[in-house]
Each structure stands twice: as C-alpha cells, then as structure tokens.
Amino acid sequence: MEDKSIFSKLLAIIPGLAVMVGTLYVLRMYVEPWMNEVVVFGSKGWLVKVMSLNYILLSILTGMFYRNVLFAGKIPGWAEDGFRTTRLFIKIGVIMLGSLYTFDKLLKVGGVAIVLIVSFVFGTVIFIMWLGKRLGADRSVTSVMAAACGVCGVSASVATAPGVRAKPVDLAMAIATILGFGIVSMFVSPYIGKALNLSDYQFGAWVGTGILNSGQVLATCLAFNPNFAPGTAVAYGEIWNVVRVISIPFVVFFITAWYWKGEADAEHVSLSTIIASKFPIFVLGFIGMTALSSLHILGAEGSETLHLMRQVMAWVFGIGLVGLGAYIDVREMKAAGGTPLRIGVIAGLVKYVLALIIILAFIPKEGAF
Amino acid sequence: MKILLALDDNPRAVEQALLIARGRGAVLNALFVIDATWEMFTGHDWLSGCNARIGFLEYMLSQEEEAAVLALKTYKEQVAGIAGELLTVTGDVVDEIRKEAGKDYDLLVMSNPFTRGLEIMRDPVAKVARKLPCDLLLVRHAAKREESS
DSSP states (O other): OHHHHHHHHHHHHHHHHHHHHHHHHHIIIIIHHHHHHOEETTEETHHHHTTOOSHHHHHHHHHHHIIIIITTTSOOHHHHHHHTTHHHHHHHHHHHHGGGOOHHHHHHHHHHHHHHHHHHHHHHHHHHHHHHHHTTOOHHHHHHHHHHHHTTTHHHHHHHGGGGTOOHHHHHHHHHHHHHHHHHHHHHHHHHHHHTTOOHHHHHHHHHHHOSOHHHHHHHHHHHOOOOSTTSHHHHHHHHHHHHHHHHHHHHHHHHHHHHHTSTTOOOOOHHHHHHHHOOTHHHHHHHHHHHHHTTTTOSTTOHHHHHHHHHHHHHHHHHHHHHHHTOOHHHHHTOOHHHHHHHHHHHHHHHHHHHHHHHHHOOSSOOO | OEEEEEOSSOHHHHHHHHHHHHHHTOEEEEEEEEEOOHHHHTTTOOSSOHHHHHHHHHHHHHHHHHHHHHHHHHHHHHOTTOOOOEEEEEEOHHHHHHHHHTTTOSEEEEEESOOSGGGGGSOHHHHHHTTOSSEEEEEEOHHHHHHHO
16 A cells, blocks of 8 residues: 555656656757857857856756746646655755765865855844844844845745744745845856856855855856866855855854844743754765765766766756746745845845955965865 | 635725625625645755754744634624634635635635735735636725725
C-alpha cells in the first residue's frame, strides 16, 4: 500500500518535471545558440554578451512566462508536484558547487567574505531597526524586514516570522518587496558589472554582499558568467552566499531577542533552539563536497569527473531555475506596498550601492583562486 | 432566494448581505476560507530547511485560524434571525468560493477589493466573477471607502 503511494507520488512529479527539463533542453540546445549568432545593434551575440540573456536568465524568464501568462497566475494541479522539486534541484546544485573549492582556497577568500558579510548583515539589521523607528513601523514589520534585507531575503523572513509574531499581510508585503527587488537586481547587476568591467571575483563579492535574496545571488552570478569552474563569479558569489546562510540562525536570534525586549509579555529566546530549527542542513553537504575536493577524491582540476560534474551542475541549476521562475507571480510583486516596501527599497538600495562602492575601493580584480 | 457571503475583514459586505437576506427572507450562507496557499506563495524560497519551513507554514496556518475564529465570532453576533449556515473551508480562496458558489446560489456577495488571506496580493474579484453561475454583488471595502472620502 505504502509502495503504491510512493509510486504515485513519484508519478505525480513527472509532468511538471518534464516541462522543466524540456524547457531547459530547448533553451540550451536551440535558443541560446541562436541568440549567440543573432546580430543586434550591429553586434553578433549582443543579447548574450551585453544583456546576459544566457540560458540561466532565459530559464527564469521562461518559468515566469509559464506562471504569469501560460498558467494565468497559478501553477496547474498536474504540474504542481513536479515544480515543487525546484528547491531540491537548487539545493543539489549548491551542494555540488562545494566541489569548486578546497579548504585552503576557502580560507584565502573566506576571511574577506566573513568580514564583508558580518558588517553588511548586522549593519543592515541595525540600520533597519533605526529606519523602522523613524518610519513609525510596527516592531514585527521592522523585524521581518531587518532579517529579509540583512541576510537572505525570503528565507530569513520565513525563519523570523513566527518568532516575532509577524502579521500575514505584512509578511506578504515584505516577501513581495524582497522578491521584486531581487528580480530587478538580477537583471540589472550583470549589465552594471560588465559596464564597470568588474572581474569575476569583484562581481561575486558585490552581488554576494549587495543582493537581498540568495537565489538571485546565484542566478546573477551565472548570468554574469555561466561557467562552473574555480575563479568564476558563481564560485566567489557562493562563498558569500554560504557565509550568509550560516549566519541566518544568529541573525534570527538577534532580531527575535530585540523584538521581545520591546514587548510587555516577553518570551524566552534560546540560541540553541533557533540554531537547531533554522540551520540549513544542506550547507553541511556543501562543506562535505569541499572536503572531497580537498582530499582530491573528485580528481584533479581538468579531470573527466570534474568536467562531467560541472555539466551536470549546469543542468541541475538550469532545471531548478525554470521552476524558480514559475514561482514568481508578477502581480503579487506589483501588490507590494506600505511600510515594508519603503523600508525594503531604502535599505536594499543603500546596501546595493554601498557594497559596490566598497568592492570597487577595496577588492582587487585578481581573485585568490 | 439563496445568498452566499464570502467573508473577509470588510464589515460592509456583511451589512449588505444581511440587509438583502432580511429584506427578501433569503437563506444566507457565509463562507470563510482559510488560505492554504502560503506554501505556493513562498515556493521560490529554496534555501529554508524543512524545520524552518514547516515552522513557518504552521505559524501561518495558526494566524489564518485565528482570523477565522474572529471573523466567525463577529458574524455570529450579527446574523441572529436569518436562516443559513456558517461554512469554514481550507484551500485556495478563489477556488473554494467558486466551488461553493456553484451550488445553486442566486447571489454571491463579496467585498471589493477582497482581502481574505493572500488574496490581498492578487485580483480575486476578477477570477471569481469569470463565468460565475450566479449574480454577484460587490461591496466596496470599508477601509478603501474611508481612504477615498
């Protein structure tokens, strides 16, 4: 009986998954090569080289097209289970990204990443606490926005919401704001990066620090440079991402403690409980993969194994990003408003621009690996 | 006559539905939908772990249930003397309203904009109105009315 139920669950995944895989196949095999050849403004491949419309951004755009146009705003029942595998694909991709590093490489870049992330995360949180007070925002709204803008966007607001008794309406507005900001920055950042002639290291460090949502950090890095290899934008950006992800429980603890300090019926907040319930376990998979790479179990740079692994990674991310796009409802983003929108736009822009200035001033073009 | 009232936080929609039901001696059923689309709304969040995600969805469900208790309590205080049922279902707000409205109703009364659950972020009135098998009365939302006056 149970086997049948598992079998039918797996069967239910197939239609949506087939759409995601088929879409990526068409994009990678036909659309991107065609766009590389087409001449726009007298320049061959302008759409890919200048606008960064490679298969990564095309995957997200196609996913968004499915959701907003083809599916008229709602993923249909027959495709729902398949599209739900999106999270699994991206998490597998991130775990596999661990193979791009060895521990000695991580140590070289990790110090800079930790300093930048910790300063920006807690700087943003404290700035929003101040801004929320200035704008007369409810403490729960301020808390959710501080987590969302400070650490990892939607994931951080999801982690913080129950602890600060966020109201559904505020949370919906906050998520729409963060997502909207992330989508805009995802399309604008590669263009700015190329215009300013940023190196992969600088670009990865910038978007890893300045973009609010972690999913969009990955996609933006891959839009800037779609290659999976040590020294590419995604290799650097992901180090920043992982440091951010690890900091989630600590930021949630800090914000929750701040929230309850201002409430009459204060509740006890425990760091160990928050770490146990909020720590994203897949980070351990990422570290495990780095360990395998450090022990040369995956082969030396340029080996067949690593080559194959990076090919698989490109497909895994691409499939996941088609699904990610299908979860983006443009109408929901347009409905963003009120205090969460004001806080999100001010804090998001300050963080984005300040991160760029600091990267240009202090981060060299040459990366550590 | 059989009327369906889709409940949200607009007291004017309840007032209007009660007025018509009393005037016509109609049966008035009120429907409160507990929004179960938070999982879909945050579907792009790939990063959260299972515990964080489950904790979040349980919290949102508890918030929805609290809203249901409050709305139903307020409604019960006003509905005395009118025949009808109080229905609470969990699901997609638009789908559930359309499903119930398909059951031999003459009139659906709902607020415009309709602010139940995550529908504040969408356009539920247009979706409900499409090929609706009964008449539809849209009642301007009290808060929006105050804003414009």
